[in-house]
Amino acid sequence: MSETNFVIEMKGITKEFGTFKANDNINLQLKKGEIHALLGENGAGKSTLMNILSGLLEPTSGKILIDGKEVTINSPGMANKLGIGMVHQHFMLVKKFTVTENIILGSEPNKAGVLDQKTAQQSIKELSEKYGLLVNPASKIESISVGMEQRVEILKTLYRGAEILIFDEPTAVLTPQEINELMQIMKALTNEGKSIILITHKLDEIKEVADRCTVIRRGKSIDTVNVSTTSQQELADMMVGRSVSFKTEKKEAYPKEVVLSVENIVVKEGRGLEAVKSLSLEVRAGEILGIAGIDGNGQSELIQAITGLTKTESGKIKLNGKEIQNNTPRNITENGLGHIPEDRHKYGLILPMSLEENIAIQTYYKKPLSNKGFLNPKEIKEYAKKLIEEFDVRTQSETVPASALSGGNQQKAIIAREIDRNPSLLIAAQPTRGLDVGAIEYIHKRLIEQRDNGKAVLLMSFELDEILNVSDRIAVMYEGNIVAIVEPKETTQQELGLLMAGSSLEKARAAVEKELGKEPTHVE
Amino acid sequence: MDIINVLQLVFSSALVYSAPLILTALGGTFSERSGIVNVGLEGIMVMGAFSSVVFNLTFASQLGNWTPWVGVVVGGLIGILFSLIHAVATINLRADHIISGTVINLMAPALAVFLTRVLYDGRGQTDIISENFGKANIPLLEKIPVLGPIFFRGTSAPAFVGIAIAVLCWFVLFKTRFGLRLRAVGEHPQAADTLGINVYMTKYAGVLLSGLLGGMGGAIQAQAISLNFSASTIAGQGFIAMAAMIFGKWNPLGAMGAAIFFGFAQSLSVIGNYIPIIQDVPSVWLQVAPYLITIIVLVGVIGKSEGPAANGKTYIKSK
Numbered sequence: 001m002s003e004t005n006f007v008i009e010m011k012g013i014t015k016e017f018g019t020f021k022a023n024d025n026i027n028l029q030l031k032k033g034e035i036h037a038l039l040g041e042n043g044a045g046k047s048t049l050m051n052i053l054s055g056l057l058e059p060t061s062g063k064i065l066i067d068g069k070e071v072t073i074n075s076p077g078m079a080n081k082l083g084i085g086m087v088h089q090h091f092m093l094v095k096k097f098t099v100t101e102n103i104i105l106g107s108e109p110n111k112a113g114v115l116d117q118k119t120a121q122q123s124i125k126e127l128s129e130k131y132g133l134l135v136n137p138a139s140k141i142e143s144i145s146v147g148m149e150q151r152v153e154i155l156k157t158l159y160r161g162a163e164i165l166i167f168d169e170p171t172a173v174l175t176p177q178e179i180n181e182l183m184q185i186m187k188a189l190t191n192e193g194k195s196i197i198l199i200t201h202k203l204d205e206i207k208e209v210a211d212r213c214t215v216i217r218r219g220k221s222i223d224t225v226n227v228s229t230t231s232q233q234e235l236a237d238m239m240v241g242r243s244v245s246f247k248t249e250k251k252e253a254y255p256k257e258v259v260l261s262v263e264n265i266v267v268k269e270g271r272g273l274e275a276v277k278s279l280s281l282e283v284r285a286g287e288i289l290g291i292a293g294i295d296g297n298g299q300s301e302l303i304q305a306i307t308g309l310t311k312t313e314s315g316k317i318k319l320n321g322k323e324i325q326n327n328t329p330r331n332i333t334e335n336g337l338g339h340i341p342e343d344r345h346k347y348g349l350i351l352p353m354s355l356e357e358n359i360a361i362q363t364y365y366k367k368p369l370s371n372k373g374f375l376n377p378k379e380i381k382e383y384a385k386k387l388i389e390e391f392d393v394r395t396q397s398e399t400v401p402a403s404a405l406s407g408g409n410q411q412k413a414i415i416a417r418e419i420d421r422n423p424s425l426l427i428a429a430q431p432t433r434g435l436d437v438g439a440i441e442y443i444h445k446r447l448i449e450q451r452d453n454g455k456a457v458l459l460m461s462f463e464l465d466e467i468l469n470v471s472d473r474i475a476v477m478y479e480g481n482i483v484a485i486v487e488p489k490e491t492t493q494q495e496l497g498l499l500m501a502g503s504s505l506e507k508a509r510a511a512v513e514k515e516l517g518k519e520p521t522h523v524e
Numbered sequence: 525m526d527i528i529n530v531l532q533l534v535f536s537s538a539l540v541y542s543a544p545l546i547l548t549a550l551g552g553t554f555s556e557r558s559g560i561v562n563v564g565l566e567g568i569m570v571m572g573a574f575s576s577v578v579f580n581l582t583f584a585s586q587l588g589n590w591t592p593w594v595g596v597v598v599g600g601l602i603g604i605l606f607s608l609i610h611a612v613a614t615i616n617l618r619a620d621h622i623i624s625g626t627v628i629n630l631m632a633p634a635l636a637v638f639l640t641r642v643l644y645d646g647r648g649q650t651d652i653i654s655e656n657f658g659k660a661n662i663p664l665l666e667k668i669p670v671l672g673p674i675f676f677r678g679t680s681a682p683a684f685v686g687i688a689i690a691v692l693c694w695f696v697l698f699k700t701r702f703g704l705r706l707r708a709v710g711e712h713p714q715a716a717d718t719l720g721i722n723v724y725m726t727k728y729a730g731v732l733l734s735g736l737l738g739g740m741g742g743a744i745q746a747q748a749i750s751l752n753f754s755a756s757t758i759a760g761q762g763f764i765a766m767a768a769m770i771f772g773k774w775n776p777l778g779a780m781g782a783a784i785f786f787g788f789a790q791s792l793s794v795i796g797n798y799i800p801i802i803q804d805v806p807s808v809w810l811q812v813a814p815y816l817i818t819i820i821v822l823v824g825v826i827g828k829s830e831g832p833a834a835n836g837k838t839y840i841k842s843k
């Protein structure tokens with residue numbers, strides 16, 4: 001095979017940030033018309049590598065060849081010219097602009113500086129028909145679905161004549177149905193001769209669409225394999241560097257008395273609209289209740305209301321039989337609540353403060369950590385050291401700022417702080433967001449351990465795998481309400497996906513049954 | 525006075541006072557649409573006012589009637605130079621936008637009064653200019669029956685120029701490539717960057733345009749209203765223009781409308797005596813009115829008015 005068979009070759013790419021090597025001599029070869037997966041844990045250096053390819057970062061050393069010719073990609077504009085387009089994980093879309101404006105931005109058709117919207121809409125229409133990317137060119141981004149936002153991102157690259165498309169964790173924000181659609185779109189793109197690099201840490205996606213897969217671990221390229229002849233287990237082991245187990249081990253649940261009961265609560269979001277609409281639920285001791293739903297359906301507001309971070313307009317929240325709605329967070333906490341917040345940087349930790357201070361921050365005002373209003377630094381240090389040891393928080397010392405820890409270890413520190421207070425209800429919101437397989441395994445084990453110790457656990461997550469694996473019951477939230485409560489054993493990802501999109505349980509069940517044995521059809 | 529005369533007086537005075545506000549509010553709109561908060565508009569107006577008066581006093585004998593108009597251009601150019609400080613500080617040096625703007629507001633009057641003392645024998649204010657904008661009749665339009673005399677006779681020429689510029693700014697902001705890119709940079713600079721738009725240059729364009737228009741606004745204030753330069757020539761007009769920009773929802777036409785409203789409020793203290801309903805209100809209330817109205821409007825509006833998403837945030841390009 002001669003060199004020119006590759007549309008892209010990255011040879012010996014190294015990128016250093018100070019003394020830290022994010023990429024260490026990485027090699028990647030992309031064939032024309034293939035879907036090439038780039039697999040690695042968080043922080044393995046996938047995004048760095050792709051930012052180099054798309055001109056956002058400059059490599060410290062190494063070569064990039066396109067169609068066998070060496071090139072220097074020093075700006076995103078240059079990458080565009082070379083036919084490389086990136087579909088970013090966090091969409092690079094201007095919310096207040098229309099679909100058309102977002103697509104043409106930077107290469108606008110114009111007559112003497114005046115925008116030519118007609119020509120633009122025409123060429124967008126042609127592109128979207130050619131590749132089956134349904135969008136409404138005149139809609140504003142803020143009013144369209146996440147799936148359509150992603151199609152706009154894809155159209156942006158195609159509009160610029162991209163031949164090579166990079167998808168950065170494209171399924172993180174999509175429902176299962178939208179993921180199916182995306183897979184179809186990717187196949188359609190390669191059929192038209194485009195080449196695709198798919199960055200992901202989801203193995204089933206790789207198995208479904210990718211032809212080859214390059215595995216990266218700690219900044220180094222480990223191997224490139226053919227997907228059809230490699231099992232998921234092999235891929236996972238290569239990615240993590242040891243043998244990992246997928247299935248979360250857990251025993252039967254034995255739910256006892258009700259610990260948390262929420263009765264008809266209404267919560268408003270920042271702009272004054274009702275985010276939670278007369279919602280009721282119960283969590284019992286010894287069970288994990290999972291809350292599934294697409295981001296923005298009131299889950300965050302529900303949890304903020306229970307934890308006292310936002311106002312409850314009406315309804316009752318009872319924790320251990322005591323009404324806690326509109327109580328202060330400290331009162332609620334002392335009444336037996338542990339909270340692993342959704343945004344660990346904003347609500348979970350004070351990043352510039354030391355790890356020991358962060359660990360002590362829920363109990364610093366009590367003996368022995370303080371006495372008559374004065375902190376007791378020695379006790380705080382002892383306490384922090386004890387928890388760091390017990391919960392295996394990997395850190396240089398307890399005095400480093402919380403920001404110096406990796407995401408997984410930050411999360412472990414929060415879990416240590418919350419669980420050690422022995423709360424009767426533990427709320428875990430998105431506890432594994434952005435974490436890698438190893439850390440996820442650990443956190444799931446801890447949540448189940450809480451349950452087995454007779455505590456109630458409320459788990460909110462956008463990851464269906466996590467919900468299905470860890471929960472004992474699943475409540476699906478849609479537009480501020482719980483639309484269904486199902487048992488993990490009796491449901492499927494597909495059914496949950498339909499419920500999350502607002503379908504009723506009967507309809508979802510019927511639809512899933514109809515789909516069985518059939519290829520998933522293209523739904524819009 | 526009959527009703528036509530009263531209306532004529534109200535409209536022309538409102539326009540005289542709104543002309544500086546219109547231009548400065550448009551300037552603020554460009555700056556903030558590019559994501560740079562410019563509280564330094566007040567200082568920029570001071571420099572525009574000062575430079576135009578110095579120019580006017582120096583060249584009035586050569587340029588005659590055209591002096592104030594050229595003075596406005598001079599004020600605009602000086603405004604650009606002064607806004608460059610804000611641009612360098614906020615875009616390149618990543619300074620806090622409010623701090624940098626405050627520095628400009630503190631520096632400009634000090635510098636201008638100091639230079640006045642140096643140039644004019646130690647006096648804290650300049651002489652009265654001989655060539656000012658005065659009152660003008662708009663050709664053709666003034667002949668319209670009833671409306672002509674009310675709106676277009678004995679009125680402020682700079683205000684009509686300002687209205688025309690506002691329409692032009694609206695067109696530039698919403699219908700041209702430059703405008704689309706400027707707005708994109710103010711909303712989501714990273715998105716603009718990934719599409720090959722030069723974020724820093726675009727922000728410079730926004731800030732320098734605010735310098736140009738703010739300087740012009742200051743020059744109009746000095747040459748149409750105060751007619752000389754002193755420390756009190758610009759007394760909060762830059763901040764009122766900012767309020768007009770917010771009230772106008774960062775839209776040039778909205779900002780223009782709000783500026784005319786605030787101009788009307790400012791003119792009240794001058795014309796209050798002639799308007800039947802309010803002529804008995806003590807004049808001190810009418811003098812306070814524009815500032816009071818500004819505060820009330822901002823308190824009522826600011827929560828609902830949503831500015832550019834990345835306004836006031838420093839954009840750092842990763843290397």
